[in-house]
Amino acid sequence: MTAELHIETRKQKLVIVGNGMAPGRMLEHLFETTDQYEVTIFNAEPRVNYDRIMLSPVLSGEKSYADIIIHGEGWYEEHGVTLHQGDKITEIRRHERKVVSEKGVVAEYDNLVIATGSNPFIIPVPGHDLPGVLAYRDLDDTDGMIKAAEEGGRAVVIGGGLLGLEAAAGLKLRGMEVTVLHLMPTLMERQLDTAAGYLLQKELESRGIEVRCEANTKQILGKDKVEGVELADGTVIDASLVVMAVGIRPNVQLAQEAGLEVNRGIVTDATMKTSDPHIYSVGECVEVGGMVYGLVAPLYRMAKVAATHLAGASEAAFAHAETPTKLKVTGCDLYSVGDFAEGEGREDIVLRDAQRGTYKRVILKDNKVIGAVLYGDVADGAWYNQLLTSGEDVSEMRETLIFGQAYQGGGQADPLAAVAALPDDAEICGCNGISKGTIVQAIKDKGLTSLADVRAHTKASNSCGTCTGLVESVMGLTLGDAFKLPEAEGICGCTTHGHGFIRRMIKAKELKSIPAVMQELEWATPEGCAKCRPALNYYLVADWPGEYVDDQQSRFINERVHANIQKDGTYSVVPRMFGGITTPDELRAIADVADKYDIPTVKVTGGQRIDLLGVKKEDLIPVWADLNDAGMVSGAAYAKGLRTVKTCVGTDWCRFGTQDSTGLGIKLEKALWGAWSPAKLKLAVTGCPRNCAEATCKDIGVICVDSGYEIVYGGAAGLHIQGTTPLGKVASEDEVMETICALTQYYRETGFYLERIYKWANRIGYDHIKEVAYDDLEARKSYAERFRYSQKFAQIDPWAERVAGAEAHEFSPMATLNLEAAE
Amino acid sequence: MNMQTKNWIDVGSLSDIPRQGARCVKNGEMTIAIFRTADDRLFALEDKCPHKNGPLSQGIVHDGCVTCPLHNWVISLETGAAQGADEGETASFPVKLDGETVLLGL
Ligand SMILES: Cc1cc2nc3c(=O)[nH]c(=O)nc-3n(C[C@H](O)[C@H](O)[C@H](O)COP(=O)(O)OP(=O)(O)OC[C@H]3O[C@@H](n4cnc5c(N)ncnc54)[C@H](O)[C@@H]3O)c2cc1C
Numbered sequence: 001m002t003a004e005l006h007i008e009t010r011k012q013k014l015v016i017v018g019n020g021m022a023p024g025r026m027l028e029h030l031f032e033t034t035d036q037y038e039v040t041i042f043n044a045e046p047r048v049n050y051d052r053i054m055l056s057p058v059l060s061g062e063k064s065y066a067d068i069i070i071h072g073e074g075w076y077e078e079h080g081v082t083l084h085q086g087d088k089i090t091e092i093r094r095h096e097r098k099v100v101s102e103k104g105v106v107a108e109y110d111n112l113v114i115a116t117g118s119n120p121f122i123i124p125v126p127g128h129d130l131p132g133v134l135a136y137r138d139l140d141d142t143d144g145m146i147k148a149a150e151e152g153g154r155a156v157v158i159g160g161g162l163l164g165l166e167a168a169a170g171l172k173l174r175g176m177e178v179t180v181l182h183l184m185p186t187l188m189e190r191q192l193d194t195a196a197g198y199l200l201q202k203e204l205e206s207r208g209i210e211v212r213c214e215a216n217t218k219q220i221l222g223k224d225k226v227e228g229v230e231l232a233d234g235t236v237i238d239a240s241l242v243v244m245a246v247g248i249r250p251n252v253q254l255a256q257e258a259g260l261e262v263n264r265g266i267v268t269d270a271t272m273k274t275s276d277p278h279i280y281s282v283g284e285c286v287e288v289g290g291m292v293y294g295l296v297a298p299l300y301r302m303a304k305v306a307a308t309h310l311a312g313a314s315e316a317a318f319a320h321a322e323t324p325t326k327l328k329v330t331g332c333d334l335y336s337v338g339d340f341a342e343g344e345g346r347e348d349i350v351l352r353d354a355q356r357g358t359y360k361r362v363i364l365k366d367n368k369v370i371g372a373v374l375y376g377d378v379a380d381g382a383w384y385n386q387l388l389t390s391g392e393d394v395s396e397m398r399e400t401l402i403f404g405q406a407y408q409g410g411g412q413a414d415p416l417a418a419v420a421a422l423p424d425d426a427e428i429c430g431c432n433g434i435s436k437g438t439i440v441q442a443i444k445d446k447g448l449t450s451l452a453d454v455r456a457h458t459k460a461s462n463s464c465g466t467c468t469g470l471v472e473s474v475m476g477l478t479l480g481d482a483f484k485l486p487e488a489e490g491i492c493g494c495t496t497h498g499h500g501f502i503r504r505m506i507k508a509k510e511l512k513s514i515p516a517v518m519q520e521l522e523w524a525t526p527e528g529c530a531k532c533r534p535a536l537n538y539y540l541v542a543d544w545p546g547e548y549v550d551d552q553q554s555r556f557i558n559e560r561v562h563a564n565i566q567k568d569g570t571y572s573v574v575p576r577m578f579g580g581i582t583t584p585d586e587l588r589a590i591a592d593v594a595d596k597y598d599i600p601t602v603k604v605t606g607g608q609r610i611d612l613l614g615v616k617k618e619d620l621i622p623v624w625a626d627l628n629d630a631g632m633v634s635g636a637a638y639a640k641g642l643r644t645v646k647t648c649v650g651t652d653w654c655r656f657g658t659q660d661s662t663g664l665g666i667k668l669e670k671a672l673w674g675a676w677s678p679a680k681l682k683l684a685v686t687g688c689p690r691n692c693a694e695a696t697c698k699d700i701g702v703i704c705v706d707s708g709y710e711i712v713y714g715g716a717a718g719l720h721i722q723g724t725t726p727l728g729k730v731a732s733e734d735e736v737m738e739t740i741c742a743l744t745q746y747y748r749e750t751g752f753y754l755e756r757i758y759k760w761a762n763r764i765g766y767d768h769i770k771e772v773a774y775d776d777l778e779a780r781k782s783y784a785e786r787f788r789y790s791q792k793f794a795q796i797d798p799w800a801e802r803v804a805g806a807e808a809h810e811f812s813p814m815a816t817l818n819l820e821a822a823e
Numbered sequence: 824m825n826m827q828t829k830n831w832i833d834v835g836s837l838s839d840i841p842r843q844g845a846r847c848v849k850n851g852e853m854t855i856a857i858f859r860t861a862d863d864r865l866f867a868l869e870d871k872c873p874h875k876n877g878p879l880s881q882g883i884v885h886d887g888c889v890t891c892p893l894h895n896w897v898i899s900l901e902t903g904a905a906q907g908a909d910e911g912e913t914a915s916f917p918v919k920l921d922g923e924t925v926l927l928g929l
């Protein structure tokens with residue numbers, strides 16, 4: 001009784017631990033409704049309440065600390081608040097309702113609010129405690145970065161999320177060289193899908209920020225201070241500053257030691273009360289409804305709920321809501337909200353505008369918006385978020401939803417946008433070296449209106465024809481409605497573009513990754529499908545040797561495990577035998593392997609190889625290791641690439657032989673193995689026109705004659721049967737090599753994925769191919785050179801790589817369970 | 824006895840599975856494929872296409888589906904149901920992540 005009377009006559013004591021944005025807002029709400037409390041705040045940081053979000057503009061120089069103060073000294077005086085700056089609470093004595101600070105201050109409370117925020121996570125790699133390694137959390141970190149920037153040099157920012165990228169952009173503006181290291185394949189993967197992540201990366205790179213994705217930091221180098229960063233792959237990057245921005249952890253230590261219920265964060269109910277009825281908690285340190293938060297919008301809602309309960313009995317309860325993410329880097333406009341993962345019953349609407357570099361994706365489920373990712377054009381972010389929050393049925397406006405609120409009523413993505421964006425000197429027709437400007441000029445000057453006219457006057461698309469679609473687009477752009485574009489036929493449901501168009505655009509726009517192609521060519525699906533991904537992967541491998549990293553997940557299984565999957569799930573293994581020649585040692589090794597691994601079937605193939613059929617998946621690696629040890633490499637019997645060069649015995653043994661057909665076959669196979677091509681490629685060299693090696697039904701064949709070598713190509717002996725067509729005759733082995741390398745390269749560069757060489761030749765024209773790969777000595781030489789360059793990166797034995805440990809996940813089960821039989 | 828009871832079994836860690844890929848878990852006679860999508864969600868299906876038992880774990884993963892390597896049926900990772908005009912369904916299993924640990928519900 002007396003206690004209650006006492007409370008009425010004196011103000012209640014409210015103590016707050018931490019003076020961040022959440023309790024600051026809570027007090028504003030509280031003072032609006034009541035002055036029943038005498039408030040004491042302890043803050044570990046030696047300062048008043050400031051806008052932590054605005055540290056990025058302070059870092060970049062757009063604002064100063066004075067600009068971002070929320071509550072100045074005067075505010076605390078006005079409200080009678082005692083603020084202990086730079087004094088940390090080290091203990092809560094719950095039974096006495098007291099807190100104790102580091103400096104020895106003891107404060108009594110009736111109600112306590114814990115608002116300790118979170119701590120930046122520091123990866124415990126060697127060197128993480130060197131001077132020059134900073135987190136990005138408070139004003140001291142920001143000042144430290146500004147100071148480091150004055151010295152110049154390179155900053156390495158570890159972490160490509162919101163904080164890391166804001167730090168990177170700020171440091172760049174301060175004049176540092178900046179490298180961002182990100183563990184994941186795309187930036188901000190929690191907020192953005194791969195397409196938007198790609199655009200963001202491109203934007204940052206255009207500002208001179210180096211971005212390395214899938215970069216795993218191994219250690220920070222330096223003796224007395226930071227000197228560099230070493231990655232797991234051995235790369236060393238010099239650095240005078242390292243910023244770690246890899247995430248935050250709720251700061252729960254104090255609460256935990258006080259015996260409050262703590263999970264990932266300090267657990268509260270929906271009224272923000274902890275497991276102790278006299279203790280509330282707000283901010284990033286809280287776990288409410290199983291969630292922890294790292295953006296201010298939900299923290300401000302917590303602040304309001306806590307304030308109303310502190311002021312008296314109230315119904316207010318905290319409820320989860322999606323918070324949109326934005327990046328505060330001037331000129332990088334992105335917006336994401338809600339759930340954008342793929343899933344059952346979800347529908348994606350994607351709009352890409354490559355010319356403007358924008359990407360919009362809205363995710364629907366049951367006719368309701370459940371998420372949105374916007375890049376470049378974020379004007380409608382708030383509208384989508386509103387549709388998401390309201391849960392409105394959007395089926396009525398489904399067709400036009402993606403164009404935005406203002407656009408209700410129509411509008412179509414412009415199919416010509418990508419071509420319109422090309423500069424005048426962009427090469428459209430590769431065969432004849434015709435630029436976009438030349439075609440436009442010719443159309444205007446000569447009044448051309450048909451494709452045939454354009455071909456006749458400019459030669460554009462007059463040769464291999466793969467650029468026809470592009471030329472038509474240029475005509476459409478120049479002539480407007482006067483030119484009717486033929487219906488485009490997409491390579492799959494994900495795109496309206498054909499193979500030829502895609503291949504030309506990859507070169508013209510220098511597209512070097514699958515997400516780049518999908519964005520720039522306005523793919524209609526986020527990740528493509530099993531039809532387009534392998535095709536794009538091949539085009540990129542063929543077009544950017546040494547630069548493009550083969551995407552294993554976009555390859556079919558046989559090319560991923562370098563063996564042929566059989567119908568019972570076992571594999572067949574074929575070692576390479578150059579030119580079909582083997583030795584007793586190789587044969588013994590093969591026999592030993594067959595015995596050792598119980599391989600049920602050993603067969604001689606049509607391509608003069610030995611096929612080991614029925615190898616268990618887990619035996620692949622040891623089988624390859626044994627074959628490697630005997631000097632054999634993969635026969636690539638599974639590849640869309642060079643398979644075999646078949647030979648006859650020629651002058652070595654045969655009385656009819658005119659040349660060393662076996663030696664030439666071996667030479668050819670040594671030059672060509674490892675090459676990827678649009679479809680499989682099989683060769684043969686035969687020692688005289690009797691044709692024992694069956695060269696005249698191969699993709700490429702050589703027929704030896706007394707005066708030299710006749711090169712033929714375009715044969716087929718599968719479902720379709722077709723004899724070869726002569727390419728030309730040469731006198732020396734060297735010329736054979738050069739011509740065949742040139743022919744193969746021309747096919748590699750202009751073939752459509754899965755198009756065998758005879759189909760390619762039927763499409764492009766045998767005469768034209770002969771011009772390029774045989775008649776025109778200069779063209780022939782340069783194609784052959786390009787082929788040899790590309791082979792530098794292709795002739796690596798995939799078996800040896802895997803025996804050494806590459807792609808190990810492909811070859812063993814993740815786990816083998818020995819469960820007791822279910823009851 | 825109790826159909827509701829699920830045993831959550833630790834089958835490895837998230838990094839064991841490549842993005843847009845799969846790994847297998849052998850459970851007696853049955854093989855279960857655990858898929859990881861580009862955005863790090865996990866799904867588990869019996870490693871058997873409803874069409875002709877193709878090993879789905881070996882297929883190409885895209886947009887919440889996997890394309891069977893044998894005859895290109897497209898199977899939903901979430902439900903195991905064949906998409907488009909094809910009909911059939913593969914058994915699916917619950918799978919969840921605890922930190923880095925992949926837990927399969929059997
Ligand atoms: C650079 C940067 C940019 C950001 N950008 C955005 C953005 O654009 N949008 C957005 O929504 N959010 C953003 N955030 C996140 C946002 O700033 C935080 O969510 C918010 O400030 C957290 O508020 P809080 O009150 O929970 O904790 P904090 O603001 O972290 O405050 C906690 C305070 O408690 C003190 N403290 C800790 N332990 C004790 C103790 N034992 N005794 C006394 N004091 C203690 C700490 O010193 C600290 O000052 C950004 C954050 C940073 C760092």
Ligand code: SF4
Nearest residue numbers: 648654657687688692
């Ligand atoms: S092709 Fe001619 S050289 Fe070769 S084996 Fe036959 S007959 Fe002899």
Ligand code: SF4
Nearest residue numbers: 872875877891894896
């Ligand atoms: S055909 Fe199948 S997948 Fe194919 S689809 Fe078949 S077994 Fe599957």
